[in-house]
Amino acid sequence: MTVVHVLYGTESGNAEMVADDIAAAFGDQGYETVTAELTDVEVSDLAAMQIAVFVSSTYGEGGLPETAAPFHDALLTERPDLSGVRFAAFGLGDSIYETFNNAIETIRTALLELGAEQIGTTAKHDAASTTPATELADAWARELLTLMPA
Ligand SMILES: Cc1cc2nc3c(=O)[nH]c(=O)nc-3n(C[C@H](O)[C@H](O)[C@H](O)COP(=O)(O)O)c2cc1C
Numbered sequence: 001m002t003v004v005h006v007l008y009g010t011e012s013g014n015a016e017m018v019a020d021d022i023a024a025a026f027g028d029q030g031y032e033t034v035t036a037e038l039t040d041v042e043v044s045d046l047a048a049m050q051i052a053v054f055v056s057s058t059y060g061e062g063g064l065p066e067t068a069a070p071f072h073d074a075l076l077t078e079r080p081d082l083s084g085v086r087f088a089a090f091g092l093g094d095s096i097y098e099t100f101n102n103a104i105e106t107i108r109t110a111l112l113e114l115g116a117e118q119i120g121t122t123a124k125h126d127a128a129s130t131t132p133a134t135e136l137a138d139a140w141a142r143e144l145l146t147l148m149p150a
Helices: 014-028 069-078 102-113 133-146
Strands: 003-009 032-037 051-057 086-093 123-126
Touching: 003 014, 014 032, 014 051, 014 086, 014 133, 051 102, 069 102, 086 102, 086 133, 123 133
Parallel strands: 003 032, 003 051, 051 086, 086 123
Antiparallel strands: none
């Protein structure tokens, strides 16, 4: 049974809601899911995850939310071999900022550098749009499910 880890970084809770929605979509299709805030995830545990879905908002002019920054720092210092890990990426941001959705790109870049393989496209929710983040999350998760390895 494939276990899907949904790992999120948030400042005000939107990414947590999205993470819960993504986990629910996978749970509905019979996947075992584990949802965790990035503060509670050890970089050393990542290499053993088959599928990890990263969800992160962007803060402070393109930065990572406080709950994701230590994880990203640890990725860069510990540099685990992630060649067996498949990941998907969902960002939350606001297009009024020039640094729209930078944080998920920062996380994505680090994961790819360490050998992880991305599944699907990077979702980028825009808080300035009329689409609720949870609606985009549901549609994106459904698409991602079609790409899951058997
Ligand atoms: C102080 C502040 C700074 C922000 N900076 C950025 C930014 O640089 N780039 C971006 O795309 N969005 C930025 N945002 C928008 C948030 O990423 C967006 O509102 C997101 O939905 C918040 O999700 P969260 O509740 O999970 O933290 C910022 C929001 C606030 C309040």
